[in-house]
Amino acid sequence: MKKSILFVIVILASFSVFAHGDYSEDITTMQEQLLGQELQGSFAKYMSDERINLNIGLQDGKDLDLGITTENKVITQFDKVTLENPTLEIHTTEDTLNTILESENSLMLIAKALNEGTIQYKANGFFNKIKYGVIVSMIKNKAR
Numbered sequence: 102m103k104k105s106i107l108f109v110i111v112i113l114a115s116f117s118v119f120a121h122g123d124y125s126e127d128i129t130t131m132q133e134q135l136l137g138q139e140l141q142g143s144f145a146k147y148m149s150d151e152r153i154n155l156n157i158g159l160q161d162g163k164d165l166d167l168g169i170t171t172e173n174k175v176i177t178q179f180d181k182v183t184l185e186n187p188t189l190e191i192h193t194t195e196d197t198l199n200t201i202l203e204s205e206n207s208l209m210l211i212a213k214a215l216n217e218g219t220i221q222y223k224a225n226g227f228f229n230k231i232k233y234g235v236i237v238s239m240i241k242n243k244a245r
Contacts, residue, residue: 128167132179140174147232149174154187158194189233190223212241 140148153169168187170178178184197219201210214220215237224233 128179128181135176135179138176140171140176145174147236151189152184152187154184154190156190156192157198158192160195186225188225188229190225192221194219208240208243212243215241 139145148171150173151169151171153171155167155169157165157167159165166181166183168178168180168182168184169176170184193214197214201207201214204210211220215222222233222237224230
């Protein structure tokens, strides 16, 4: 379940986006590897048709904004843009991501970050609010 709200964060980390200050090369690499990829697993049904804005506060004080679009469980857009009319908005920091990714118990740290507000999300639309409200509740319960 944690993947359904934070799969984007895991994708970012797997390509070491935060290794250096120039993200354009990393974004290009991620685009090449992610565009056209079908989402797999139980979380795919939750992410099948989404427009996600991911905002990451970087250690240098700047923000990295990424727009991710999925259609029919396929990643169709992954760009350094802010999408109009997103279905989901996620805000976090580079430090929070690094802490979660370096942990053996990432689910507990995700729940902690959600509770502390270092990961914030906003689901847009009635059904998305219900869907992500349930998902976040499940994350918090599983982490106990």
